[in-house]
Amino acid sequence: MMTPEEYLASLNDGREVYIYGQKVADVSRHPAFRNSAYSMSRLYEALHHPDSQELMTDIDPEGYRTHRYFMPSRSCEDLLKARDAIAHWSRLTYGFMGRTPDYKAGFTATLKSDPHLYAPFHDNALNWYRQSARKVLFLNHVLVNPPAGRARAASEMRDLYLHVEKETDAGIIVRGAKMVATSAAISNATFVAQNSAAQYQPGGEEDFALCFILPMNAPNLKIICRRSYEAAALSPFDNPLSSRFDENDSVLIFDGVFVPWENVLIYRDIERARSFYSASGFLNRYPLQSGTRLAVKMDFICGLLAKVLESNGSDGFRGVRARLADIVALRNLMWSLTESLCHNPEPRRDGSVVPRLEAAATVRYFGTQMMSQLKPVFNTILGGSPIMQVSSWLDLANPELKDLIGCYFQGTDQEAVDRLKLIKLLWDALGSEFGGRHELYEHNYAGNNEQVRLDMLRHCESSGVLEQCRALVDDCMADYTTDGWARPGWQFDGACRDRV
Template structure:
């Protein structure tokens, strides 16, 4: 048997413990404390605030097993021998990253780019535990154990690394009544108290990663009780998930709210009310230096922006399709300004996709023979991505304008026998029926103008951090990597070509 055939046969025989869609839904019935509108949610799987979002995620898990998509989505993990999602294990070549991009893209297309915290999002961090577990000593076994469990099952893990926006003018150790800190150490683990945000989609995940953002600036000798990183299963006693309003629950119908009715990733605050965290779930404990280092050491930054850029390219592609169809239905698609706006939106989409190609095809070395998406390209995407969504809003508001809101209140109006002939006359499109026109513009409004759309605008602006900080981080990273020195050398080379007396070298001086 040829080597390629043996490899393929081994891959087909690899153990497959990845969750199916049904298994994922059942796994959410674990006694977690989720609160919404003053009540504890008894069952997130069937609650009207979470039901369709849960099923949207279940579709992702089904794709891991569907014969049509399984090969694109999965590979064999060299660390465990199990079949895993391609992005849930570290990449060892540019080819691995390119294949991981295909898997991320396939999942992103299943929500048209509008589910941001799908299970592969936290793979940007969790996969790194396989090759960086030594960094977390004396909790290296915790890191390794969580990686193996996570990758084998394809678990969904949210994260909460931001301190609540309370007393931010004070040092973190002066806000101990709010920020997550350890309040007791026991033989079997630690007891923590405090709050963290924003745990996007946490009501529908299996666990939450809780850590510190790298800007927390915890002072050595003063903030050790806050210098923590751990993973908390969602049914951890004492952990409460406090949700924002549910856009899914407010959705009128699939016709009226085709996005918010099924893709609402409810953001929440995690409150730890003297919650017990076993040692096997702890990664960093009372170490102010290490808690500031795990961001760059983990691969989270470049891998996270790789996943985010792939999703954003799909989202921009989807919006370009809506804008094109909308202007055709309005009969304005041939107007010069409209064409220019659509052209720029397409340019943002193409550039975003090109960045993901460059990040994968031109990677940089990672730990233990792995590779990471190139950080320079990731930093560029991180700084420019919010502009692409801001411009998208502008194009729709300029070129579709009142058409975005010139729709009947609901699909029920379209079903009214007396009203329908009038709607067919006055709501028709230049290139389609009234039903088609109304359906498209309700889709556009759900993407941009509803509460769901407003949340996405806020999310994309702050996805990678505050706008100023994103740019400052790009500068700091480029300076630390020596790039500005290289760029300055290029300037010096240019100025060495001439002086007050004229050209000093090259053919110019002849």
Template sequence: MQIADAVGAMTGERFRDSLDDGREIWLAGERVGNVAAHPAFRGTVEEFARLYDRQHDPELRDELTYVSDTGNRVSWSYHLPKNEDDLRRKYDNTRSWMRASFGQLGRAPDFMANVAVGLHDFRNELNASREGFGDHAAAYHRWAAENDLALTHALGDPQIDRSASPLDDPDLALRVVKETDNGVVLRGAKQLATLAPFAHEVLVYLNGVSAQRGAEEFVVWFALPMNAPGLRILCREPLSDPGHGHSHPFAGRFDEQDAMLFFDDVEVPWERVFLLGDGLLALKGLSRINAWSNQSTHIRFHERLRTFAAVGSMVAESIGVDGFRGIQEDLGELVSYAETARLAITGAERDGYGTPGGLYAPGDSYGLGYWSAQISSRVAEIVRRIGASGILMQPSEADLASPELRPLLDTYMRGKDIGVAEKSRLFRVAWDLVCDGFGQRQELYEYLHRGDLAAGRIRLYKRYDRSEVENRLRELIAKPL
């Protein structure tokens, strides 16, 4: 992984070209050639290209990139923050990415770049586990940053039989089948690799049996190019097909895809292996390496909440119900969620601290993540209630262009102080957010991608420091009341 030829911040053109690299992408039983040219993926590719090109806009360049010691312009997403000002500038970059995509891209490149930051921060512990592994992590971060790679991760094991253990059936989890002079050979599968067809590399750093004795063969952290020999990528059904002329303004741009990864005796070079066989260290490292990516997720979710609040308000205004007390209460609930997220994000940044790896991280904010997963479905429910049946029935662009239909549409499908064309497009946005396959996928993503909600709450409870209040209460009840 040499950086001598790296050219820094990604451009849209480089991104499109980089996807035509021989990767083995499968969709609907057929192998896809050039991802950027395939109609099922083209809209998302173009959206990422637009976002990458923003890094070279003279008005945004200093907000989104900085000059590294190589002289390259490098994304702030990969920056290693050393103090409070670094952290502020880093997350100003995150906010720009998330606002430009309405909070719809859970795998905006900023997210996994911040996981790579965490991997670098954990390098000393990785080196202590096995000499050189931490050096691999630091070198990988630098290489990914100087090339501005889009990364994905794949953390879940296949859903075959969750009542069984991989110790009894090794096909239930990705495993190391052998070590060679060149690296480790992997066999098995991983899910759910969001962004897989559009990413340059995948990071794997979690397994469900990591801490079990005898499960060492399943414990491996590594990075792998998406075009690695033996790696097959199976994509789910696309959600952005316009079908019968109905536009999908969000799905057409932000369907970031999800995929199964099949590892058919894939060899990972040693320089791309960061941890091997040490289950306890893997569990310890999971929270450490996600310290920066968690904040990226919170900022993205805040922008998603702002989008819901704005769409809900505009829908209410378009049909003249924005003055109704019940609707105003619902809209106020949406705003309260957005404000709660904003304040919590600000608090996490103000609670920043120095890490053992020499970086500066935002404060612990896992509670915010579990709250976000909990309220996401309620947010969608509110917009559905406000839009009601209008979300289901709106004319297509072809309907609007029909001379025979247009007089009827202008009379019976217009809104309050808004024409039928603008109203129908607004409601199509609402449809994408809360009703069709894209909206349902986004809602499921919010619930699942932070991990098991019940288990997370239990961990939060066990970690929470109640001692100060409990000691005062013990003093209170130690004497007659």
């Protein structure tokens, strides 16, 4: 397993990261990424720290110590322990870093469970499992084509969409763009595949049906980053979250990138490129990480809202308490769903287990609704109090303002500096551009909203759950006919027809 120092050193590998018109020389020290990279290094520290190593790690089937979620689970108890390891990491970022290394471990662990799904590249699958588990590699992923020409056939968008340009004895050369590569600048490799909703036509679009893993320092791979919230942060006091937990999102441009055959998992196979999500167990596994991380985030949000209401002096109002209870209920729901994911798991053919698809689909469904239910409460019970801030920590140091701020910005039984510290934390979490990006992320990280719903319905249909629901209605309707009860016990006085 990488140490914190090894992780940070791994980022200085010659990768091509671009931000604000410049190529980044050292990601781990650049003002746009250094605090986020350090936040990530603290996760690796937890793997080795004597107080948390037993909670976080175990010995994998090949005899190496690794993060519990980076290897296949063999029982309900293993899943619960993996959930607790995920939660420990999430608490180190208060739930605000969603694509930590354990997210993609939801996929890489399945490479050990069923490598033959990727035949003839099954040896590649096993090798990437070993690399991932032994080092606890940090992978990002890119699944989506650029948002242009969505109504056109992929073959018409060859100048934009990622595709095979050339095949050689040593590998393939690919060209095109993919998004959204969250934390690409500070991760070790990217997992490249197709969105499960992508529709490619056999006989003409096989060049787009690819799945491979690629180190971030691959020649001709360009990492084009969005604006950095970390670099824009005024101070820890003003931006306590965005200054250290900014998962910078990127577009990856493959400008004639060579991919060795040993990195390829699926090649020009449209059906396999579409179906491996469910066939591999990834759809079953990844909601355990995303759901647990969101549950931790909801813990934080509940505590934050409760403290602001206390500062406002409105925490005892009946209506306010009722709306806070709505948020607590969402928090309880997410933790209950993580329990459901771990209990009564689904067996795989190698003897490992994964959460059942019905439970996983439910986490995806409710997880994408959390922010839309949270924001109206935020807007309603806090009124204008989140806006009552000073411009920055510098105002507190101004002798002309210090006493005035101390008087007029105080909270209920709370000094002004403590209230401002709390309000700025609230604003960074929910009201800032960083908060807006998080709202967008929570809505969309599981896929487009329609697909999330259709997946859940399809799982219920294929597993027989919906048929059981129909059968329950049929049982009820079989109890009676137009002549009365069809089964003995209940009574019906036919004479009541005279009263109609």
